[in-house]
Amino acid sequence: MTECNNAEIRDVLPDYVADTLSAAELSRISMHVAECGACREEVALLRIARNARPQAVHIDVDAIVARLVKPGHIVPEPVPSSPGVAAATARTTQTPFVSQRALRSRRNVWQFAAALALVAVGGLSVAVARSGSIALTNVSPIDSAQLSDVATGAAPSSSLTATLGARSGSAPAMFEQTIPSVAGAGPARARTQTVVSVGDLSDYTDAELQRMLDRVDKWDGATSGDVMPTMPLVPVGSSGAKQ
Amino acid sequence: MIETEREDDASLDRTLIERWRDGDERAATAIVKRHAQALARFAVRLGMTDEVDEVVQDTFVRAFSALDGFRSDSSLRTWLFAIERRLVIDRRRSGARRGKDVEVDDSHAATGYDALDVLVADESSQRMMLAIKALTRMQRDVFTLRVQEGRSYKEIAEILDTSEGAARVHYHNAMRAVKEFLDD
Numbered sequence: 001m002t003e004c005n006n007a008e009i010r011d012v013l014p015d016y017v018a019d020t021l022s023a024a025e026l027s028r029i030s031m032h033v034a035e036c037g038a039c040r041e042e043v044a045l046l047r048i049a050r051n052a053r054p055q056a057v058h059i060d061v062d063a064i065v066a067r068l069v070k071p072g073h074i075v076p077e078p079v080p081s082s083p084g085v086a087a088a089t090a091r092t093t094q095t096p097f098v099s100q101r102a103l104r105s106r107r108n109v110w111q112f113a114a115a116l117a118l119v120a121v122g123g124l125s126v127a128v129a130r131s132g133s134i135a136l137t138n139v140s141p142i143d144s145a146q147l148s149d150v151a152t153g154a155a156p157s158s159s160l161t162a163t164l165g166a167r168s169g170s171a172p173a174m175f176e177q178t179i180p181s182v183a184g185a186g187p188a189r190a191r192t193q194t195v196v197s198v199g200d201l202s203d204y205t206d207a208e209l210q211r212m213l214d215r216v217d218k219w220d221g222a223t224s225g226d227v228m229p230t231m232p233l234v235p236v237g238s239s240g241a242k243q
Numbered sequence: 244m245i246e247t248e249r250e251d252d253a254s255l256d257r258t259l260i261e262r263w264r265d266g267d268e269r270a271a272t273a274i275v276k277r278h279a280q281a282l283a284r285f286a287v288r289l290g291m292t293d294e295v296d297e298v299v300q301d302t303f304v305r306a307f308s309a310l311d312g313f314r315s316d317s318s319l320r321t322w323l324f325a326i327e328r329r330l331v332i333d334r335r336r337s338g339a340r341r342g343k344d345v346e347v348d349d350s351h352a353a354t355g356y357d358a359l360d361v362l363v364a365d366e367s368s369q370r371m372m373l374a375i376k377a378l379t380r381m382q383r384d385v386f387t388l389r390v391q392e393g394r395s396y397k398e399i400a401e402i403l404d405t406s407e408g409a410a411r412v413h414y415h416n417a418m419r420a421v422k423e424f425l426d427d
Contacts (some may be wrong), residue, residue: 050391
C-alpha cells in the first residue's frame with residue numbers, strides 16, 4: 001500500500017472520515033482524495049477502523065449517577081447490611097480531598113512529635129538512671145532558635161535550662177520538667193538542673209518545624225556511657241535564655 | 244469547524260457541570276450519557292474485558308469527586324479519558340502484583356482484545372482489529388483515540404501524557420503498521 005507524501009493532508013484524514021471538518025476544509029480534502037489513490041485507500045482503511053469500534057457495551061447510567069457524591073454533601077458513615085453491600089460500599093465511599101500542604105503540615109507535626117517523644121524518653125531515662133528526681137516547675141519558654149544553638153554546641157557545665165515547643169512571645173507551655181542533669185563525665189560531675197517545656201506544636205510554621213526536625217536528625221541517637229544532651233540545654237542566667 | 248463543534252461540546256459540558264454544582268441531578272445523568280459509551284469503548288481498547296462497566300463507573304465517580312480540579316481549557320471527555328487510563332493502569336499494576344497474567348509493558352502488543360473481537364462480526368473489521376491488536380500499546384492507544392474517537396493530537400497528548408509531536412509520530416507509525424499487516 002502506497003503512502004501520500006502530503007503529511008498535512010494525511011494528518012486530517014481521520015477528521016475527514018469522522019465528518020468533522022469545516023466546509024472549506026472538507027472541500028479541499030475531498031478534491032485531494034479524488035485525485036490521490038493513496039489517500040483514497042487510506043480513507044477506506046480508516047472507515048473500516050472507525051466502524052470496527054465496539055458499539056454494544058452496556059453501561060448502567062442510573063447506577064453511575066447513584067454513586068456520585070452530591071456537591072456539598074457529606075458522605076455518612078456506611079452501615080453495610082451484608083458483606084456484598086460492604087464491599088460495594090467500600091468501593092463507592094469517597095475520601096475527602098485534603099490539600100497536599102495540609103498533609104505535609106500534619107506529617108511534619110507528627111514527625112516532630114515522635115522525634116521529640118523519643119528524645120525526651122531517652123533523656124529522661126538516662127537522667128533518672130544517673131541520679132535524680134523529677135519535679136514540675138513553671139519556666140517561661142524560649143525561642144526555638146535556642147534549640148539549635150544548644151543542639152550544635154557543647155553541653156554547658158552549670159545549671160541548665162531548656163525549653164521546647166513554644167514560640168517566643170506566645171508561651172503556651174503545656175508542661176515543664178526540671179531534670180537533674182550532669183555535665184562532663186567521671187566521678188566529679190557537677191549536678192545541674194535541666195528544665196524541659198513542651199508547648200503546642202501547631203504554633204510553629206512548617207518551615208520552623210522542618211528546621212527543628214533537621215536539627216533533631218543531626219543528633220547522635222546512640223547511647224553511651226557519657227550523658228548526652230538529650231534536650232536542648234541553655235544555661236540558666238545565660239544571655240541566650242529568655243524568661 | 245472542528246474547533247467550533249468542540250467548543251460547543253465543551254460549552255455544553257461546562258453548563259451541565261454548573262447545573263450539577265447547583266444541585267441538578269439530571270445534569271449528572273446527561274453528562275454520564277454523553278460520555279459513558281466513549282469511555283466504555285476506550286476501556287475495551289485499553290485491554291479491559293469483564294470489568295468495563297466498573298471502570299467506567301469508577302471513572303465518573305473519581306471525576307465528579309474532583310470536578311474542582313477540572314481545567315476547562317481541555318474538554319471534559321479528554322479529562323475523563325485521562326482519568327480512566329490511569330485507573331486501568333492502576334488495575335493492571337495491582338493485578339500484576341496479585342500474579343495475574345496481565346500486560347503491563349508498553350513495548351508488548353496487546354493481548355486483551357477478546358471482548359472487542361466478540362463485538363465485531365464483520366470480517367474486514369475483524370482483520371482490522373487483529374491489525375490494531377498487533378500494534379504496540381502506545382500506537383494502539385493513539386490510533387484508536389485518533390481514528391475511532393476523533394481526538395486531536397493535542398487531546399491525545401493530554402490523555403496519554405505525552406507530547407503532541409510524539410502522538411503524531413505514533414499515529415503515522417501505527418497507520419503504516421496496520422497497512423503492512425493488512426497487506427500480508
